Amino acid sequence: MKTVGTAVGAPPRPGLRERKKQRTRDALVRAALELIAARGYDGTTVDDIAAAVDVSQRTFFRYFASKEEVALFVPHLAELRVAEAVRARPRDEAPLETLRRAVLDSWDAINEAVGELVPLELHMRVYRVIESTPALLAAHLRRAAELEEELAGIIAEREGLDVDTDPRPRILVAAFGGVIRVAERRWSAGDDPSTEALRELMRTCLDHVGPALATNWRTTASLKRHNET
Amino acid sequence: MKTVGTAVGAPPRPGLRERKKQRTRDALVRAALELIAARGYDGTTVDDIAAAVDVSQRTFFRYFASKEEVALFVPHLAELRVAEAVRARPRDEAPLETLRRAVLDSWDAINEAVGELVPLELHMRVYRVIESTPALLAAHLRRAAELEEELAGIIAEREGLDVDTDPRPRILVAAFGGVIRVAERRWSAGDDPSTEALRELMRTCLDHVGPALATNWRTTASLKRHNET
DNA sequence: GACACTAATGACAGTCACTGACAGTTGACA
DNA sequence: TGTCAACTGTCAGTGACTGTCATTAGTGTC
Numbered sequence: 170m171k172t173v174g175t176a177v178g179a180p181p182r183p184g185l186r187e188r189k190k191q192r193t194r195d196a197l198v199r200a201a202l203e204l205i206a207a208r209g210y211d212g213t214t215v216d217d218i219a220a221a222v223d224v225s226q227r228t229f230f231r232y233f234a235s236k237e238e239v240a241l242f243v244p245h246l247a248e249l250r251v252a253e254a255v256r257a258r259p260r261d262e263a264p265l266e267t268l269r270r271a272v273l274d275s276w277d278a279i280n281e282a283v284g285e286l287v288p289l290e291l292h293m294r295v296y297r298v299i300e301s302t303p304a305l306l307a308a309h310l311r312r313a314a315e316l317e318e319e320l321a322g323i324i325a326e327r328e329g330l331d332v333d334t335d336p337r338p339r340i341l342v343a344a345f346g347g348v349i350r351v352a353e354r355r356w357s358a359g360d361d362p363s364t365e366a367l368r369e370l371m372r373t374c375l376d377h378v379g380p381a382l383a384t385n386w387r388t389t390a391s392l393k394r395h396n397e398t
Numbered sequence: 399m400k401t402v403g404t405a406v407g408a409p410p411r412p413g414l415r416e417r418k419k420q421r422t423r424d425a426l427v428r429a430a431l432e433l434i435a436a437r438g439y440d441g442t443t444v445d446d447i448a449a450a451v452d453v454s455q456r457t458f459f460r461y462f463a464s465k466e467e468v469a470l471f472v473p474h475l476a477e478l479r480v481a482e483a484v485r486a487r488p489r490d491e492a493p494l495e496t497l498r499r500a501v502l503d504s505w506d507a508i509n510e511a512v513g514e515l516v517p518l519e520l521h522m523r524v525y526r527v528i529e530s531t532p533a534l535l536a537a538h539l540r541r542a543a544e545l546e547e548e549l550a551g552i553i554a555e556r557e558g559l560d561v562d563t564d565p566r567p568r569i570l571v572a573a574f575g576g577v578i579r580v581a582e583r584r585w586s587a588g589d590d591p592s593t594e595a596l597r598e599l600m601r602t603c604l605d606h607v608g609p610a611l612a613t614n615w616r617t618t619a620s621l622k623r624h625n626e627t
Numbered sequence: 628g629a630c631a632c633t634a635a636t637g638a639c640a641g642t643c644a645c646t647g648a649c650a651g652t653t654g655a656c657a
Numbered sequence: 658t659g660t661c662a663a664c665t666g667t668c669a670g671t672g673a674c675t676g677t678c679a680t681t682a683g684t685g686t687c
Contacts, residue, residue, distance in 0.1 A: 186654050186663070215644065225666050230645065263614055307540035311532060314539060317576075328615055336580055336603050337610040343576025344611065350543075351568045374565050381566040382573065382611065385492055386557055415634070415683050422635095443672065454637050459674065 194232050195286060196222045201239040202287055206294040210240060210302040237308040240299065243292050244309060246282050248316045250275045255320055260327045264338070268320070268345045269375055273368060280364045293362040300357050310350075317346045348374050423461050424515060425451045430468040431516055435523040439469060439531040466537040469528065472521050473538060475511050477545045479504045484549055489556045493567070497549065497574045498604050502597060509593045522591040529586050539579075546575045577603050 183191075200221035204213040215236050219229045233239045254275035258267040283292060299305045321342040325332035332338055352374040356367040380386070412420075429450035433442040444465050448458045462468045483504035487496040512521060528534045550571040554561035561567055581603040585596040609615070 184655070189654085190664080214642090226645090227667080228665060231664080234645095236644070265611060303540060306543070307536035310539040310543055311536035314535070314579075330615075336584070336606050337615060339580045339583075340577050340603060340606055340610040343580055344573035344607070347546075347572025347576050348569050351565055351572055354568075355565070374569060377565050377569055378573070378611070381569040382494060382607070386559075386566060413683075418683085419635080444674085445672085455673090456638080456675090457636060460635080463674095465673070 193222065193224065193228075197224075197229060197232055198239055198242050199287055201236075202243070202291055202295050205240055205298055206291055210236075210298055210305055237305060240295065240305055241309055241312060243283050243287065243295070244299075245312065246286075247279045248312065250279045250282065252316060252319055252323075254278075255323055264324050264328065264341055265345070267324070268342070272349065272371060276364065276368050289364060290362050293357065296353075296357045300354065313346060313350065317342045320345075344378070348378055422451065422453065422457075426453075426458060426461055427468055427471050428516055430465075431472070431520055431524050434469055434527055435520055439465075439527055439534055466534060469524065469534055470538055470541065472512050472516065472524070473528075474541070475515075476508045477541065479508045479511065481545065481548055481552075483507075484552055493553050493557065493570055494574070496553070497571070501578065501600060505593065505597050518593060519591050522586065525582075525586045529583065542575060542579065546571045549574075573607070577607055 197218060201213070201218045204217055204221065215229055216226055218236075218239070219226045233242075238245075251272055254271035255267060258271055262270070280289065283289060299309055317339075321338040322332055324342065325335070325338040328338070330338060349371065352367065352371040355374075356370050359366065359370075426447060430442070430447045433446055433450065444458055445455055447465075447468070448455045462471075467474075480501055483500035484496060487500055491499070509518065512518060528538055546568075550567040551561055553571065554564070554567040557567070559567060578600065581596065581600040584603075585599050588595065588599075
């Protein structure tokens, strides 16, 4: 009658030790992001973050391999979801369509997961810091590259290609990743922090991929000059 | 009769002080790359590099803002040449064609500039270290992103577009940059260190951009399976 | 050729990210 | 309840990087 936490389908409730660790980890992320948003990345020391959660610096480094890792924790969550979403797409779908749908569809799941941890508005402020801090931006780009590597592998596998021989999966993913990053940039530069805004930006940018690679922009839609007939 | 160094058309020979600085800088780059190729990036301290050139650590940091900067000095040279080459292309050329030609054409100039400083074979060994060292790869990707930003500006300007409104320049450049990076990777992973090999890889990868973005790879050329009919 | 002027350097101290080692504390589990 | 393993704090040490200040060494001038 007291077998709480072992309900059918639900994962067994982790022990006290595990819960404590989770709490510490969450607290560290929250404190870190708050401090970074307020004082910038370089203006925040690891000691500050550890002190805010009342643990030693050494403990901080047992949870995160580096200061960058905490700062990029939210993007990290998003990356996990995207990879998962790509894997979940039907295998007979066209590669570009798979990537597109995976990113757009996983958005809700991402926001939910992130929102549970930190307010989305805080994430947006941190994202601006990421974009404007060289060291952070570099780390962010590297992780994005790692994700691309993984996605290229998935695509190649389901298309029956050898990723080391045929350059197409990597090229496709690289182009796609570039577009996504453009969308992220525009989002963080704009002033609508809503999640819907980012999704819309991604949609728009993805729709521009075809036209952007066209040979001559001046004869395509959305042209800005040369406006006689 | 002894006004050497002031020949018509040639830049006036810099003074002793300037030449000395140049020599120190070159020596630092060479020593750094040699050590990094031999002992890896993390296995090489700034003190090692400074000691190899017989200057103080403080002096090293007066020449380079960070250890990363020396390690990425050769890629930096290449980036400068590419930006220059893009600017030199005719304004009425299609954007994608401009990027393609600029990269392929600037290759000789790049190799010459690099070769004067360090042996190309050494650069290749260093490049492998860059690819396999997280911190270096991150910095490399960030610089590549900066270059892309610049190229997008150039393209947008000559197409008469506003780079902050129209996403196409950035998207094009992002896709292009992704392809270039794939080519670089394949080069450093292969065993032909020749400059011609890299140029050929770039050509091939660029030719794959169109097909890679096609909706269905299985009906295009170079297909690997589904070989009935 | 001696003389100031200034740029380049070295020596030193200090900050901060990060790591290894060891000892103390606290959940887990019999 | 006691034992074991996991978690944590403390401390010392390394390496990248910066500010400061005294010293050295090209440069232009008379």
